[in-house]
Amino acid sequence: MSEVITFNLDIGTLEIALSERNLCADELNKRDNTFLGGLKLKNELEDLSKPDVDKDLHINLKPNGMYIQFDRTLVKQGIKEWFFMVRIPFWGGGDISPDDWLKLSNLAEKYSRDEDGFASIRLTTRQTIQFHRIKKNDLLPLIRELIEFGKTTLNACGDNVRNTTASPIKSDIFDANALAQKIGMYFQLPLEDHYKIFYPDYLSSEKNSSLNNTTVSFQYDVLGLPRKLKIGIGGYFIDQATGEELRCNAPDILTNDIAIVPLIAEKKVSCYQVFIGGSLGQKNRKVTFPSLAGPLGIFETEKDLMIGLDAIVKIQQQIGDRTNRHWSRLKNILFKKGLDITGKKIEDVLYDEVWFNKIRDCGIKWFGEEIKKLGIEFKDPINIDPGKVYRHHGWIKQWDNKYSYGLWIENGRIKNSSHIGKLKSLVDEIVTQVKPNIRITPFQDLLLTDISESKIDILNGLLSSHNYGTYSNLRTNSLACVGLSTCPLAVAESEKFLNPLITELEKTGFGNLEGISIGISGCERHCSRNVRFDISLEGKTDGAYQLKLLFGESEKEHLSADLIYEKKKYLRRIPQEHAIPLIKVIIENYYINKTSDEKSISLFHQRIGMKNLIKFLKENEITKQLMNTTYELYTA
Numbered sequence: 001m002s003e004v005i006t007f008n009l010d011i012g013t014l015e016i017a018l019s020e021r022n023l024c025a026d027e028l029n030k031r032d033n034t035f036l037g038g039l040k041l042k043n044e045l046e047d048l049s050k051p052d053v054d055k056d057l058h059i060n061l062k063p064n065g066m067y068i069q070f071d072r073t074l075v076k077q078g079i080k081e082w083f084f085m086v087r088i089p090f091w092g093g094g095d096i097s098p099d100d101w102l103k104l105s106n107l108a109e110k111y112s113r114d115e116d117g118f119a120s121i122r123l124t125t126r127q128t129i130q131f132h133r134i135k136k137n138d139l140l141p142l143i144r145e146l147i148e149f150g151k152t153t154l155n156a157c158g159d160n161v162r163n164t165t166a167s168p169i170k171s172d173i174f175d176a177n178a179l180a181q182k183i184g185m186y187f188q189l190p191l192e193d194h195y196k197i198f199y200p201d202y203l204s205s206e207k208n209s210s211l212n213n214t215t216v217s218f219q220y221d222v223l224g225l226p227r228k229l230k231i232g233i234g235g236y237f238i239d240q241a242t243g244e245e246l247r248c249n250a251p252d253i254l255t256n257d258i259a260i261v262p263l264i265a266e267k268k269v270s271c272y273q274v275f276i277g278g279s280l281g282q283k284n285r286k287v288t289f290p291s292l293a294g295p296l297g298i299f300e301t302e303k304d305l306m307i308g309l310d311a312i313v314k315i316q317q318q319i320g321d322r323t324n325r326h327w328s329r330l331k332n333i334l335f336k337k338g339l340d341i342t343g344k345k346i347e348d349v350l351y352d353e354v355w356f357n358k359i360r361d362c363g364i365k366w367f368g369e370e371i372k373k374l375g376i377e378f379k380d381p382i383n384i385d386p387g388k389v390y391r392h393h394g395w396i397k398q399w400d401n402k403y404s405y406g407l408w409i410e411n412g413r414i415k416n417s418s419h420i421g422k423l424k425s426l427v428d429e430i431v432t433q434v435k436p437n438i439r440i441t442p443f444q445d446l447l448l449t450d451i452s453e454s455k456i457d458i459l460n461g462l463l464s465s466h467n468y469g470t471y472s473n474l475r476t477n478s479l480a481c482v483g484l485s486t487c488p489l490a491v492a493e494s495e496k497f498l499n500p501l502i503t504e505l506e507k508t509g510f511g512n513l514e515g516i517s518i519g520i521s522g523c524e525r526h527c528s529r530n531v532r533f534d535i536s537l538e539g540k541t542d543g544a545y546q547l548k549l550l551f552g553e554s555e556k557e558h559l560s561a562d563l564i565y566e567k568k569k570y571l572r573r574i575p576q577e578h579a580i581p582l583i584k585v586i587i588e589n590y591y592i593n594k595t596s597d598e599k600s601i602s603l604f605h606q607r608i609g610m611k612n613l614i615k616f617l618k619e620n621e622i623t624k625q626l627m628n629t630t631y632e633l634y635t636a
């Protein structure tokens, strides 16, 4: 049995934003239907006479790990076809056993088929699996089959702690995955309430052992949290080829509400540094912003860390804004407080990286004091680099003389109609013959682990027999979210646009140019973390994109920026057909003018500066008309 940690936090002295009068519509629905939806949701899901559920229950589906959706490409033809997306969390990305993978693969065959009729498994940047296009009459059978083999969809979406991400690399120094398991378990919502809706018979079933554990859990409010909360854990490992000790920041942890970096002394974890306030989502036409987490402090032991996490989430739960979902994340508490302290206006600092971080850090300092008032101790943070944002592709020797293989999966989409080949069959065959353990990586790939040396040739043979080739750096370093056909919030294609874009750039000879990554998102929520890529395309409206670029080293604390000069924001709504020539021009400029020590396009852009880049694009024959037609006046 785990050690019982008790928390008795008195947070009564803090401002409480929760007020009957001001609760936003989603909060009211959470209150009226109960957070997980209760009997009302159960009845709606069992009613197969209609393809959807009442709109006021959409918010309650989410903590249960699902969204109700419709294909936005079909809406343009006047067809609204309802279906569900089911997301399965895997704390730290796994481990998924070979048997469980094959069960998941079978469930995809049975229930989750894309519009082309092929079974599909979609890996995500939060190390989860998504099944798309689930019809209502398949929803309960799918969830029940998952429950029967020990998987729950709880916490995968919704206003709660989401799937905790962690470095997937195997390490004998720090097991980030094990910590993700503890955090995931602690912040899991009540399973029993979920079963009552989706599988009441299972509660009394002999197969049900999942409710018998005595581990303590986070005490969620009846409304859950005001908004989602994400936690990411960095890794630390020894490169077996060089003997070097390295930090692994594969989950790009500072993009999380809470980020955890282990501090290592003599090849052992000595304590943990915590950062808070990251989150990349924005909302069009609202004063909102992506933000990276800043340092809070150092917690001495794992127990102290868990107590600290409990306090951070509890304070967010108590004082996060429940009146306005666009300002309800942890980052918003910090920024509101920081703005109060400094007397600045958010509009004045949005495009000033130095002031922006100062305001966040003022908010973090205040937040830290509030935690300390609860009797929780931690030390001041130190300057620390969370490490390289590894993709972990190809063969990696593990510390225990076994091997991992990082299998790049374009956009995390595993299906047999991929332009790369029969990816689903390939993965199934590898799993059957090689029997690796499986971790989903934060780059939507698969890390196949614990492979003995004798199985290396088998895996290599399967790759070549499936014509799985060598793909360009540009292709394997780039990423897109699902986009239009399977996300109700998308306004432009993302996944389906990445391949044509990369193919064109490869034809121009840019495939293996050093230091370029492209991220695409179908809207401003940035699920693909695209604002951390060198070149970012963000769905803006009606199939058009905004271009954002990084100015500075991509793995450091930078977010890609709007192109602003003389009160104009450029390239705000780029029609899809203009995006490819535009990006070609931008990359060509880098290729021709970079210096020999400039290792990435973002460093090149930092040197030449935004003003000169805008001037160049305004004068270039291919891009000048676009620059004149896609700007907006910026008045802040």
Ligand code: SF4
Pocket (backbone or CB within 6 Å): 481, 482, 483, 484, 487, 488, 489, 490, 491, 494, 521, 522, 523, 524, 525, 526, 527, 528
């Ligand atoms: S970024 Fe937008 S379009 Fe893409 S998956 Fe997220 S919400 Fe959907």
